[in-house]
Amino acid sequence: MRTRPMVDRPLGSPTVAPAAAVPPAEGLARIRDLLARGGVAVLSGAGLSTESGIPDYRGATGSLRRHTPMTYQEFVADETGRRRYWARSHVGWRTIARAQPNSGHRAVQALRASGRVGAVITQNVDGLHHAAGTTDAVELHGGLDRVICLDCGTLSPREELDQRLHAANGRLEAAGAQVNPDGDMELAPELVDAFQMVPCLACGGVLKPDVVFFGENVPRARVDHCYDLVDTANALLVLGSSLTVMSGLRFVRRAAKAGLPVAIVNHGPTRGDEHAAVRVDLPLGEALTTLAQDLGPGPGPTLPD
Numbered sequence: 001m002r003t004r005p006m007v008d009r010p011l012g013s014p015t016v017a018p019a020a021a022v023p024p025a026e027g028l029a030r031i032r033d034l035l036a037r038g039g040v041a042v043l044s045g046a047g048l049s050t051e052s053g054i055p056d057y058r059g060a061t062g063s064l065r066r067h068t069p070m071t072y073q074e075f076v077a078d079e080t081g082r083r084r085y086w087a088r089s090h091v092g093w094r095t096i097a098r099a100q101p102n103s104g105h106r107a108v109q110a111l112r113a114s115g116r117v118g119a120v121i122t123q124n125v126d127g128l129h130h131a132a133g134t135t136d137a138v139e140l141h142g143g144l145d146r147v148i149c150l151d152c153g154t155l156s157p158r159e160e161l162d163q164r165l166h167a168a169n170g171r172l173e174a175a176g177a178q179v180n181p182d183g184d185m186e187l188a189p190e191l192v193d194a195f196q197m198v199p200c201l202a203c204g205g206v207l208k209p210d211v212v213f214f215g216e217n218v219p220r221a222r223v224d225h226c227y228d229l230v231d232t233a234n235a236l237l238v239l240g241s242s243l244t245v246m247s248g249l250r251f252v253r254r255a256a257k258a259g260l261p262v263a264i265v266n267h268g269p270t271r272g273d274e275h276a277a278v279r280v281d282l283p284l285g286e287a288l289t290t291l292a293q294d295l296g297p298g299p300g301p302t303l304p305d
Helices: 024-036 072-077 079-098 103-113 158-169 189-194 220-231 246-257 284-295
Strands: 040-044 117-122 142-149 155-157 207-211 235-239 262-265 278-280
Touching (some): 024 235, 024 262, 024 284, 040 103, 040 246, 072 079, 079 142, 079 158, 079 189, 103 117, 103 284, 117 220, 142 158, 220 246, 235 246
Parallel strands (some): 040 117, 040 235
Antiparallel strands (some): 142 155, 142 207
């Protein structure tokens, strides 16, 4: 029986003693052995994109220490909240759009191309896996490069909306502010109050980024597809995720229940450490590049008959 998609809300602090990270050389050797078998599913989080200049939510300098992100309930119910979101996101979007894949994203694609990685599921909304060439990566929480109308369901490019918002509001400045993982940036209150939103071109309805906000359900079909990817994998490799929210943790629990090895590369303990066969605390770019180089090009992906 499928597990019902859970609302994407924090689970709080771990209630079990976290597994200690093993020495880097030992940990990488054990992960290398898992990858050598091929067919490993990857679950990536915000920690993979920090080396591209996009901060995470829960690390030592994570954005949750500075601000509370927009919730789905506030966005839908409160026009003032929507105005604040779009004003700040309009400024921050350019930083997300300019971000480039780092060595970690490129190494994941190399492992995918070689057949060592069989599937990639990402909790990130920055599109960097796709930009690195992993075009079949499943974006669990959607992508900031798309906009959806809450009234008619029309999808449109974020670049198109950005041009319309720029025409309506001109250039807004947020000097010295740091972009958050959802593209949000601090903006002067008077600029937020004066910000002009634009409606859906198809029906005049309310526009929302095509991402799963805090408090919103991940679409059931997407969750089921990710379950299938985990079910057919030989192991699960978690990269740069604290697994604090159920949307990612459920896949770790699924793999562990099925007896699949779980390996984690992350700065600091995670919510899934009790299920991990190995956890390594290393920079993602360095660790993944080493693994991809050590394993080499490999036999390539296995094609269906």
